[in-house]
Structures are given as structure tokens and as C-alpha cells.
Amino acid sequence: MGLSLHDHFTIFFTILIKSGLPLTLKLVLGSFLGACAIGLAGGVIRGLKIPVLDQILGLYAQLCRGIPDMLVLLFFYAVMVYGSTYSISVLAISVIQGAYMQEIIKGGILSIDKGQWEAARAMSLPVPVVLFRIVIPQVMLIAMPALIGQVVLLIKGTSVASTIGCLELTKRGVIAMARFSNALVVYGYILIIFFILCHALTMLGRRVERKVTRKVMGDLYE
Amino acid sequence: MIFMNDDKAVILSLQHVTKAFGKNTVLDDMSLDVREHEIVVLCGPSGGGKSTLLRTINGLEKINDGKIIYRGEQVTNKNIKNIRKHIGIVFQSFNLFDNLTVRDNLIIAPVKVLKKSKEEAIRQAQEFMDTFGISDKMDAYPHQLSGGQKQRVAIVRAMMMEPDIMLFDEPTSALDPEMIKEVLDAIRRLAQIGMTMIIVTHEIAFAKEVASRMLFLESASIRVDAPTEEFFTGVQDERLQKFLSVILK
Amino acid sequence: MGFNWRILAGTRDMYLDGLLVTILYSIVAIIIAVLWGILIGSINFRRVKGLSLITRAYTTFFRETPLLVQIYFWFYGLSRIMPVSASVIGVMALVFNDGAFIAEIVRGGLQSIDRGQEEAAYSLGFSKSQTLFYFLIPQAVRKTQDSIMNMVSIIIKDTSLLMWITITELTYVAHRVNSKFYQPITAYLTAAAFYFTLFLIVQGIKKLMDRRAEKKNGLIAT
Numbered sequence: 001m002g003l004s005l006h007d008h009f010t011i012f013f014t015i016l017i018k019s020g021l022p023l024t025l026k027l028v029l030g031s032f033l034g035a036c037a038i039g040l041a042g043g044v045i046r047g048l049k050i051p052v053l054d055q056i057l058g059l060y061a062q063l064c065r066g067i068p069d070m071l072v073l074l075f076f077y078a079v080m081v082y083g084s085t086y087s088i089s090v091l092a093i094s095v096i097q098g099a100y101m102q103e104i105i106k107g108g109i110l111s112i113d114k115g116q117w118e119a120a121r122a123m124s125l126p127v128p129v130v131l132f133r134i135v136i137p138q139v140m141l142i143a144m145p146a147l148i149g150q151v152v153l154l155i156k157g158t159s160v161a162s163t164i165g166c167l168e169l170t171k172r173g174v175i176a177m178a179r180f181s182n183a184l185v186v187y188g189y190i191l192i193i194f195f196i197l198c199h200a201l202t203m204l205g206r207r208v209e210r211k212v213t214r215k216v217m218g219d220l221y222e
Numbered sequence: 223m224i225f226m227n228d229d230k231a232v233i234l235s236l237q238h239v240t241k242a243f244g245k246n247t248v249l250d251d252m253s254l255d256v257r258e259h260e261i262v263v264l265c266g267p268s269g270g271g272k273s274t275l276l277r278t279i280n281g282l283e284k285i286n287d288g289k290i291i292y293r294g295e296q297v298t299n300k301n302i303k304n305i306r307k308h309i310g311i312v313f314q315s316f317n318l319f320d321n322l323t324v325r326d327n328l329i330i331a332p333v334k335v336l337k338k339s340k341e342e343a344i345r346q347a348q349e350f351m352d353t354f355g356i357s358d359k360m361d362a363y364p365h366q367l368s369g370g371q372k373q374r375v376a377i378v379r380a381m382m383m384e385p386d387i388m389l390f391d392e393p394t395s396a397l398d399p400e401m402i403k404e405v406l407d408a409i410r411r412l413a414q415i416g417m418t419m420i421i422v423t424h425e426i427a428f429a430k431e432v433a434s435r436m437l438f439l440e441s442a443s444i445r446v447d448a449p450t451e452e453f454f455t456g457v458q459d460e461r462l463q464k465f466l467s468v469i470l471k
Numbered sequence: 472m473g474f475n476w477r478i479l480a481g482t483r484d485m486y487l488d489g490l491l492v493t494i495l496y497s498i499v500a501i502i503i504a505v506l507w508g509i510l511i512g513s514i515n516f517r518r519v520k521g522l523s524l525i526t527r528a529y530t531t532f533f534r535e536t537p538l539l540v541q542i543y544f545w546f547y548g549l550s551r552i553m554p555v556s557a558s559v560i561g562v563m564a565l566v567f568n569d570g571a572f573i574a575e576i577v578r579g580g581l582q583s584i585d586r587g588q589e590e591a592a593y594s595l596g597f598s599k600s601q602t603l604f605y606f607l608i609p610q611a612v613r614k615t616q617d618s619i620m621n622m623v624s625i626i627i628k629d630t631s632l633l634m635w636i637t638i639t640e641l642t643y644v645a646h647r648v649n650s651k652f653y654q655p656i657t658a659y660l661t662a663a664a665f666y667f668t669l670f671l672i673v674q675g676i677k678k679l680m681d682r683r684a685e686k687k688n689g690l691i692a693t
Contacts, residue, residue, distance in 0.1 A: 123331040187543050
């Protein structure tokens with residue numbers, strides 16, 4: 001029942017790192033971009049409190065907070081006749097994570113000092129300039145730690161793609177189980193790989209947070 | 223109205239302006255003319271409507287009744303954006319854009335709103351910064367500046383729009399005492415070049431020195447409106463005397 | 472396509488069974504996870520020698536790896552070593568995962584309590600553990616009740632992953648119904664409506680708790 005060193009090597013490198021990880025990373029990147037696009041658009045609309053749209057997007061966020069990712073993914077998989085398991089997964093994860101990003105960005109916009117808006121209005125700056133030069137950069141700074149935390153959740157969330165047959169890390173492990181049937185080793189390795197990805201990001205998040213605190217609070221701590 | 227014995231043109235005219243926040247009336251039927259090169263100082267107890275008055279002039283607060291006329295043109299929702307270009311405002315809390323350097327804070331409006339070239343705007347910014355003694359701060363971010371420096375940058379930022387008239391909303395009340403002077407000096411400089419200004423301030427000594435006209439606002443209306451000299455010596459108003467005696471102590 | 476009420480009528484009992492399973496697992500997992508979280512959070516807060524090194528590693532690792540892989544790890548790993556039922560493993564996986572998040576919430580709450588509280592308790596002759604149980608933990612839980620209630624919503628959603636280890640909860644039922652009738656909108660929307668109702672109920676309880684806390688604080692203030 002024991003696995004040889006060579007088996008360990010095969011599971012970890014050949015199966016997981018070489019064939020599983022790239023697709024996981026692609027899933028992360030694809031859904032990250034999708035979620036950012038949704039989050040930015042939705043967050044700005046909600047931050048500006050544009051009537052009707054604001055309420056609709058609020059409901060969308062609530063729905064995503066209340067309905068399991070698993071159910072959403074299965075639903076997309078069932079209704080989408082075309083599209084690979086990869087693109088279906090990216091779409092489903094983007095829709096779910098986009099809602100969270102939207103709420104973070106909305107919160108960031110609302111937390112911006114009223115004086116910033118007033119100064120911009122007093123100078124007659126056009127709305128796009130105010131948004132892209134002043135508001136969004138400040139929101140990004142304030143919301144960066146929360147956004148990074150959300151990306152950690154997104155990375156973990158990609159593992160459910162395995163259940164519809166997307167050949168990412170988890171699915172590679174499920175397949176490898178048929179051959180090696182040692183769950184502690186196979187899934188243990190997958191956990192470790194995910195942990196390294198997520199933990200690296202968390203560390204980055206902590207550094208960014210310190211930086212942000214310094215920027216917001218001034219140079220008192222330098 | 224136009225043919226008053228003063229030969230200078232009226233730039234700004236408030237006629238029967240009324241503003242209420244819910245049931246709370248903050249401006250009650252206020253009228254006021256501001257002529258070119260005039261320096262009007264508004265004083266009075268807090269809650270008297272001074273800041274609100276300034277903010278309505280810049281369209282930051284909508285008025286419920288009356289009208290505001292800028293150079294013969296009534297201010298409306300449509301033209302406020304255009305008129306604002308000629309009216310600079312300096313806030314109590316500076317409101318510099320936190321994510322931009324001083325340089326970008328100064329040039330963003332001239333470049334994006336007045337469509338000036340970047341080089342031209344930077345040159346002009348540099349000139350102003352020299353005048354106000356902070357030319358070495360061009361690359362700094364707002365959070366690296368002292369309060370006095372921030373407020374001087376805010377003044378320069380407003381001046382960059384080449385305004386006709388400048389509004390100051392308690393420009394020194396968020397500052398430490400030792401920084402107040404540098405900001406007041408900056409305003410004095412504007413007075414010397416003949417800038418028309420409306421200033422809300424509690425610095426009565428400063429007001430006495432620069433103002434051409436003083437207004438005393440209390441409970442949502444203009445109680446006293448007099449030339450500076452007369453304001454301090456000749457006006458018989460019980461409330462004003464009481465206010466002055468407290469504030470001059 | 473569209474919503475098919477006939478199918479819904481025919482599968483009503485399946486859904487109700489699934490809902491019951493979801494609620495049951497949620498309640499059991501929530502209760503144990505909160506207790507577990509308080510325990511681990513307190514150990515991390517107190518920096519218990521040796522022990523907190525392990526518990527800290529545990530909270531970090533379990534928060535930064537996917538729940539689905541953790542479930543597979545326990546289910547396929549443990550069942551080889553000892554005979555445990557899927558339901559025990561399901562609850563255990565949820566408790567280990569979500570309990571780690573609750574532990575961090577509780578630790579944060581404990582850390583935010585003014586040191587004076589602790590000192591006052593010591594000065595009155597309370598022991599360290601008495602202080603923790605009588606004063607610090609109750610305050611920390613009250614302070615973090617919002618975050619803990621959010622975890623309740625998350626745990627309810629997390630139970631959906633248990634479908635992959637043979638537990639016939641709500642998402643599993645939806646999946647079954649869909650593969651039987653090929654009516655994804657009916658099948659998944661029904662489950663989504665149930666989940667969302669549960670979510671709204673939890674939100675309602677959260678609001679009630681907030682109001683009660685406010686009233687209580689108000690009484691103390693006057």
C-alpha cells in the first residue's frame with residue numbers, strides 16, 4: 001500500500017504541478033479578471049447610488065451571499081449548452097466573486113471623504129476624471145487589503161470547478177486517486193499547493209495593509 | 223441696483239436667498255452684493271449660516287428660494303459648472319486629493335477643465351508656489367505636508383483656475399496656531415493683487431486688517447453689513463457688541 | 472425551459488428532505504464550530520506555550536486551503552484508517568474549516584478588549600481562566616456577533632459541498648432532480664430559493680441581535 005519515492009514524485013510534480021496547476025492558475029486569472037470587471041462596474045454604480053441599478057445590484061450581491069457557489073456552478077453547467085468546463089467555471093466564479101468585489105469597491109467609494117468630491121465639484125472636474133484620477137485610485141488603496149483577501153477566497157473557490165470536470169488541481173487529484181488510492185498523500189499535496197498560493201497572497205496582503213495604513217495615517221511611522 | 227453710488231461693478235449678487243435643511247432654516251431671505259476688488263468678511267456665531275452661504279455661491283448647496291446672480295447671469299443647474307470655473311473655494315479641511323502629488327493637485331483642473339497644456343499649467347503652478355513660499359513641495363503628497371502647507375497648496379489650487387472671486391470657508395480653523403499666520407499671509411498676498419474675496423473666519427484681528435466690508439450673520443440672517451471701520455466702531459447693535467466682546471477677549 | 476411547476480409538485484418531498492438535511496447539518500456544524508472556534512481562538516489569544524504554535528498553524532492552514540479538498544482529504548483519507556460515517560466526516564470537515572475562521576474572529580475580538588478589563592478582574596482575585604470565561608469571552612462574542620452570524624450564513628452554504636460525499640442535502644437534491652428531468656431552471660432555482668430564504672432568516676436574526684445589543688448598550692449608557 002505504501003508509495004515509493006518515485007510515486008510521490010509522479011503525484012506531486014508530474015500530475016499536480018505540471019498538469020493540474022497551470023489550469024488552476026488560468027482559472028484564477030480568468031475569474032479574477034471577470035470578477036474585477038463586474039466588481040468595478042457594479043461598485044461604481046452602487047457607490048454613486050444610481051437609482052434602480054443600485055437596488056438591483058444590491059439584490060445581486062445578497063443573492064450571491066446567500067446561495068452556495070456549488071449550486072450556482074451546477075446551474076451554469078446545466079444551462080450552458082456551449083462552452084468548455086473551463087469557461088463555464090470562469091463565468092460562474094466571476095459572477096459570484098464579482099458580487100463580493102462590487103461590495104468592497106462600493107464600501108471604498110462610500111468611505112472616501114466627502115471633501116474630495118466637493119473639491120472636485122468646486123473645480124468643475126468632469127465625472128470621468130473624478131472617477132478615474134481621484135476616486136478609483138483612492139478606493140483601490142483603501143480597499144486593497146480586502147480585495148486581496150477576496151482573491152484568496154477566489155483561489156480556493158476554483159476547486160469546485162473539478163466537480164463539473166474541469167481538469168484543474170483538484171480534479172487531477174481525484175483522477176490520480178484511482179491509480180494511487182492514497183487520499184492523505186494525494187489530497188495532502190493538493191492542500192499544500194493551494195496553501196502556498198493563498199498564503200503567499202495573504203502575506204502580500206499584510207504588507208500592502210501596512211503600507212496603506214502608513215499612507216492614510218501619514219508618515220508618522222516611517 | 224446697478225446704479226448705486228459705487229462705481230465698481232457688482233460681480234456677485236445674492237437676492238433673497240433662502241436655504242433650509244429639513245425644518246431648519248439656515249439662510250433666511252439673505253441679500254448681498256459683492257463688487258470687484260471687495261474683500262467681504264463674514265463673521266458671527268457658529269450655526270449662523272456663514273459656511274452654508276459660501277457653499278451655496280459655489281453650488282455645493284442648492285438654494286430653496288431666491289437667486290444668485292454672477293456677472294449678470296443667474297446661476298442655474300445648467301450653468302453652474304461653467305460659473306464655478308470663475309469662483310475658487312478654499313475649504314476648512316483643505317480637501318486636497320490625497321492620491322495625487324501637489325503638482326497633480328494643482329494642474330488637474332487647469333488641464334482637464336480649462337484645457338491648458340500641461341507645461342503651461344506646471345509653469346504657472348511653479349510661479350504660484352514660489353510666491354507662497356512652498357515651491358519645494360511640488361512632488362510631495364498631501365499627507366507629507368503640514369496643515370499650513372496643505373492650506374497654502376489648496377489656495378494655489380483654487381488660484382490655478384484664475385478665478386474672479388475667491389471664497390474662504392474658515393481657512394485657518396483646522397490649523398495649529400503657529401501655522402495660521404502662514405495661511406493668513408497667503409490671503410494677504412491675494413488682497414494685495416486685488417482679488418475679490420469672501421472670507422468666513424474667526425480671526426477678527428485679521429478681518430479688521432484686510433476686509434473692506436464686514437458682515438455679521440446670526441440666526442440665518444445678515445444682521446449687520448457695514449464697511450470695516452464702521453463695523454467695529456459705529457454700529458449700534460447689541461448682539462454684535464456682545465459677539466465682538468467675547469471674540470476680542 | 473422556464474419554470475416547471477409540475478415537476479416541483481412531484482419532487483416536493485425530495486426538496487423538503489434535502490432542506491431538512493441541510494438545516495440539520497448546518498445547526499450541528501454551527502454549534503460545534505462556534506465552540507471549537509472559541510476554544511482555539513482563546514488558545515491563540517493566550518499564546519499557550521507549545522499548544523498555540525500548533526493551533527495557529529492549524530487556523531492558518533485551514534483558512535487558506537479549499538474546503539472541498541479538505542472534505543475529500545478527510546472522507547477518503549480517514550475512511551481507510553477507521554470506520555467513520557460520511558455524516559460524521561461531513562460535520563468534522565465543516566467544523567475544522569469554518570471553526571478556524573471563527574477562531575480568528577474570536578481572537579480578534581479578545582484582542583480588541585481593553586486591557587483594563589482583564590486587570591480589573593485580576594485585581595478582584597479572579598484567575599486567568601476565570602477571567603477568560605466570565606469576562607473576556609462573553610465580551611468578545613458580543614463584539615463579534617455580526618461576524619459570527621456571517622459565518623452562520625457561510626456554513627449553511629458550505630454544507631452544499633457535502634453532496635460529494637454522499638450526503639443528500641439540498642444541492643444534491645437539485646442536482647438529482649435536474650439529471651432526472653433536464654429542467655435546470657426548475658431544479659436549481661427551487662434549491663436557490665430555499666437557500667436564500669435561510670439566508671434571509673439568518674440576516675433577520677442578526678438584525679434582531681443587533682437591536683437587542685443596542686438596547687442593552689443604551690440601558691447601560693443612561
